[in-house]
Amino acid sequence: MKKWKKVIGVLVLMFMMALVAACGGNPSGQGQKEGQKDGGQAQQSQKVRIAMVVASTVDDMAWSQSMYEGLKAVQKKMGEDKVEIAVSERLGDAVNAGAAIRQYASQGYDIVIAHGAQYQSVLREIAADFPKTTFAYGTGFQTAPNIFAYDPQxxxxxxxxxxxxxxxxxxxxxxxxxxxxxxxxxxxxxxxxxxxxxxxxxxxxxxxxxxxxxxxxxxxxxxxxxxxxxxxxxxxxxxxxxxxxxxxxxxxxxxxxxxxxxxxxxxxxxxxxxxYNWEKVVTKMIELRKQGVLGGEHLTLSFSDGTxxxxxxxxxxxxxxxxxxxxxxxxxxxxxxxxxxxxxxxxxxxxxxxx
Known part of the structure; x- marks a missing residue:
C-alpha cells in the first residue's frame, strides 16, 4: 500500500510539473498581459502583422500612398520577417470597409489601420469584439482602449x-x-x-x-x-x-x-x-503595443517631433x-x-x- 502511495505521489508531482510548464512557468495558470515587458524576447521575436484599409489606392500620390510608404519603411527597417503588411483598397463604402476590417481582426492581425476619418464609427463597433487587436484611424481624436486616433496638425x-x-x-x-x-x-x-x-x-x-x-x-x-x-x-x-x-x-x-x-x-x-512621416507614427504604435498599450492614445503629427x-x-x-x-x-x-x-x-x- 505504501508503495502505491509513493507511486501516486510521484505521478501527481510529474503532473504538476507538466502543468506549470504548459502555463509558461506561471503556477497560477494566468497568462501575462499581451505586450508586457516581461514577455521578454518571445514577444519581440514574433512577427507584427499590420493590415490597412483605404478609400483610394496605395499609389494615389496623396493620403493613402503616404501611409503605405510609411508602412513599407517600417517593414524595411524592421525586416520582412518581423513585419507583415496587407492592404485593402477602394473601400470608401463603410459597409465594405467594415467587412474587411472585421476579417483582418478575425485572421489575427495585430494592428488594423483604417486610414480615414470616415471609418471612425464602424471601427468603434468592431473594436469592441476584438479586445486584443489594436485598431487605428485618422484624422481623428476619439480613442478607445484598443483604438489609436492619429491626427496630423x-x-x-x-x-x-x-x-x-x-x-x-x-x-x-x-x-x-x-x-x-x-x-x-x-x-x-x-x-x-x-x-x-x-x-x-x-x-x-x-x-x-x-x-x-x-x-x-x-x-x-x-x-x-x-x-x-x-x-x-x-x-x-x-x-x-x-x-x-x-x-x-x-x-x-x-x-x-x-x-x-x-x-x-x-x-x-x-x-x-x-x-507626413507615418513611419514614426506606426513605429510608435508597435512599441506601445509591445508595452501592453493597445490603444487609448491620441497621436498627433507635428513639427515638434519630426512627424x-x-x-x-x-x-x-x-x-x-x-x-x-x-x-x-x-x-x-x-x-x-x-x-x-x-x-x-x-x-x-x-x-x-x-x-
Whole structure:
C-alpha cells in the first residue's frame, strides 16, 4: 500500500510539473498581459502583422500612398520577417470597409489601420469584439482602449506653405481646391490662409470644395476656375489633388502640396510640400503595443517631433526668394518649439482638447 502511495505521489508531482510548464512557468495558470515587458524576447521575436484599409489606392500620390510608404519603411527597417503588411483598397463604402476590417481582426492581425476619418464609427463597433487587436484611424481624436486616433496638425505645414504663397504670388490671388469641408481639410485651409495673410495681408485666398475626396476631374475643373479668376498659386488636399496639379501644370502656374511630396507628378509646378512621416507614427504604435498599450492614445503629427516635414522641390529652389525661405524657416522653428501655435477654427480647436 505504501508503495502505491509513493507511486501516486510521484505521478501527481510529474503532473504538476507538466502543468506549470504548459502555463509558461506561471503556477497560477494566468497568462501575462499581451505586450508586457516581461514577455521578454518571445514577444519581440514574433512577427507584427499590420493590415490597412483605404478609400483610394496605395499609389494615389496623396493620403493613402503616404501611409503605405510609411508602412513599407517600417517593414524595411524592421525586416520582412518581423513585419507583415496587407492592404485593402477602394473601400470608401463603410459597409465594405467594415467587412474587411472585421476579417483582418478575425485572421489575427495585430494592428488594423483604417486610414480615414470616415471609418471612425464602424471601427468603434468592431473594436469592441476584438479586445486584443489594436485598431487605428485618422484624422481623428476619439480613442478607445484598443483604438489609436492619429491626427496630423495639418495647419502647421499649411501655415508655412501659405507664407510661401503670400511671398510669391504676383496677382495677389491664391486658389484652394478643397475636397470636403470637414476634418483635416478645414485645418489645412485655415492654417494656409493665416500663413498667406501673415506676410501678404492684401492677398485674396479663395477656397472652394468639390464635395469629394476622389473627384480628380472635378478638382482639375475647379483649379481651372481659380486660374481663370486670376490665381497664380494653388493648393489643396486629398487624393483628388492630382487632377488639380495636372491642370495647374498645363497653365504654367505653381502648386503647393500636402500629405506627401508630389513634385514627381509635376517637377516644374510643385514648389514645396508638407509631408507626413507615418513611419514614426506606426513605429510608435508597435512599441506601445509591445508595452501592453493597445490603444487609448491620441497621436498627433507635428513639427515638434519630426512627424511633419517641409520639403522644397530642389528643381524650383531658385524660384523661391531667399527672404521667403528665411522667413519660413524661422517660423518653422517657432512652431516646432511651441513658441508659435497656429490657431484653428473654434470647433476644431475644441476637438483638439478632447484627447
Amino acid at each position: 495639418a495647419q502647421e505645414g499649411a501655415y508655412l506653405l501659405g507664407m510661401l504663397a503670400g511671398y510669391m504670388t504676383k496677382t495677389g490671388i491664391i486658389g484652394v481646391v478643397g475636397p470636403v469641408e470637414a476634418g483635416d481639410a478645414i485645418k489645412y485651409n485655415y492654417g494656409f490662409e493665416q500663413g498667406v495673410k501673415a506676410v501678404n495681408p492684401k492677398a485674396q485666398v479663395r477656397i472652394a470644395y468639390t464635395g469629394s475626396f476622389g473627384d480628380i476631374v472635378g478638382a482639375g475643373e475647379l483649379a481651372k476656375v481659380h486660374m481663370d479668376a486670376g490665381a497664380d498659386i494653388l493648393t489643396g488636399s486629398s487624393q483628388q489633388s492630382v487632377g488639380a496639379i495636372k491642370a495647374v501644370a498645363e497653365r504654367g502656374k505653381y502648386w503647393l502640396s500636402t500629405d506627401m511630396d508630389q513634385s514627381s507628378l509635376a517637377p516644374d509646378t510643385v514648389l514645396a510640400a508638407q509631408a 511633419l516635414e517641409l520639403k522644397f522641390n530642389s528643381k524650383l529652389a531658385d524660384k523661391i526668394p531667399q527672404e521667403a525661405k528665411n522667413a519660413v524657416e524661422k517660423v518653422k522653428q517657432q512652431i516646432a518649439s511651441g513658441e508659435l501655435k497656429i490657431e484653428l477654427p473654434k470647433e476644431q480647436g475644441q476637438k483638439q482638447q478632447q484627447k
